[in-house]
Amino acid sequence: MQQALRNPDLSIILVNYKTPHLIIDCLRSVETYTSGLTYEVLVVNNDPDPSGQAVVLNAFPGTRWIEMGYNSGFSRANNRGIAESAGRLVLLLNSDTLLIDNVLKRCADVLDSRPGVAAVGPMQITREGKVHTEAFDGFSQLRRYFYIVPGSGFFKRLLHRFLPDKRYADPNEVDWLIGSFIMTRRETIEKAGGLDESFFMYAEDVEWCWRLGKQGQLLLLRDAFYVHLEYGSSSDYQESKVTHINRFKSQMHVSNLLWVRKQYGAGAYLVLILHYLTLIPVIFGWKIAVNLLNVRNPFSQLDNQRAFARQVGIFLRFFWQTLFNQKGFYKV
Known part of the structure; x- marks a missing residue:
């Protein structure tokens, strides 16, 4: 069982909005697979229904529960969790995720051993083990998607010409990491700033990674994985x-x-x-x-x-x- 720690290696921050049972499943996977580093868990509550607190704390009494008092969205809730956390490393983790191995230690080791890396995350997979191939990791990929053009090759080539992908020497380096799993250092957040609180939900992770990327590399570990169920707290907005x-x-x-x-x-x-x-x-x-x-x-x-x-x-x-x-x- 997770215990409260004064100076943990890692602070895991989850946001609750109608997902207490998903959070329990997520934390069980964290507890099952994580070893070799100390961690604390902070759940920031955006749900006006107060019943979720008892559900989560009965299962994981060492969890720190933080009330926002309203549906504050992703940025404000995570910033509150970051401000109240104590770990030298910080992980933003979605409630609808599951770990399948000791990926937290692996990501922490990357940040501890490679000072030029600003943030790190693993690949998303489904519950059945299939990689989320539709997930973007480049700014230009995302911007091209915003243009509604005929599906012919001509228009696709035109968009690629005006919005080309950035190429990196390291095959694991990307423009941005999905906000369902971003691990970084506290000192990196202090330099880059927290998430932009004008964003209610979505794209805040892209904008944040743009600023984190100015502090070093963003690495997507192609041979590390976690399950992203999609969608939990965002279901009301789909x-x-x-x-x-x-x-x-x-x-x-x-x-x-x-x-x-x-x-x-x-x-x-x-x-x-x-x-x-x-x-x-x-x-x-x-x-x-x-x-x-x-x-x-x-x-x-x-x-x-x-x-x-x-x-x-x-x-x-x-x-x-x-x-x-x-x-x-x-x-x-």
């Missing part, structure tokens, strides 16, 4: 129906656009907004033309197009705030 033009989830993309503005400037942000605004008449016009060619009501079957227009409307709610990079709480 949409099940996905199409080519409606691939974005509202909260996720509001945060993505904020990241683009912060890292690449107002010009890059405006190009994306103009791209989406231009698409609205294009996709409506295309569907109306298809309907006419098929001798249908020209204004039938436009649900997908209307959904995209509504999405753009949500993005535009945050337009001026994002354009001027104003501090706030970018919550849909």
Whole structure:
């Protein structure tokens, strides 16, 4: 059983939002597989339902439970956990994760033995052991995904030309690490700063890794793994129906656009907004033309197009705030 420690090697920070049972499963895997380093666990609670505290603490009484008092999102909750933690190393760990071996010690050893490394994480796998191949680890990969273009090779090549991937000599080095598992040093956080609290959820890990990367390498260990169940606390912010033009989830993309503005400037942000605004008449016009060619009501079957227009409307709610990079709480 985990015991409270004054100076642990590692502080493990989890955020709770309707996931106390997932947290218990996660902590059982930590307890089962972790050896060779001392650690403390801090759970930062974003859930207004108070029942989760007893559930977690009954199973793991050594856990430190921190109340936020409201759904503060990922950045603010983790920053609170970082501020109240004591380890020389800090791990942000999602509640919907499971360890399968002593990966915490391995990551800690990398940080202890390689001062040029700023942060480290393992590969995500499913419960069945399949690697999450759709996960991005490059800034340009993510930015290319934001452009809605025909799926032909020409447009893909064009995007690759204007947004090329960065190449590293070390095959494990990446632009960013998924926020479900990021281990770094406390001193690195002190230099880079904590997570940006304008982000409610999503993309805060990308922006944070941009700043962590200025302090050293970010390593994704290709032969180390952890299970990421997806999705636990973020289930309220997921949409099940996905199409080519409606691939974005509202909260996720509001945060993505904020990241683009912060890292690449107002010009890059405006190009994306103009791209989406231009698409609205294009996709409506295309569907109306298809309907006419098929001798249908020209204004039938436009649900997908209307959904995209509504999405753009949500993005535009945050337009001026994002354009001027104003501090706030970018919550849909």
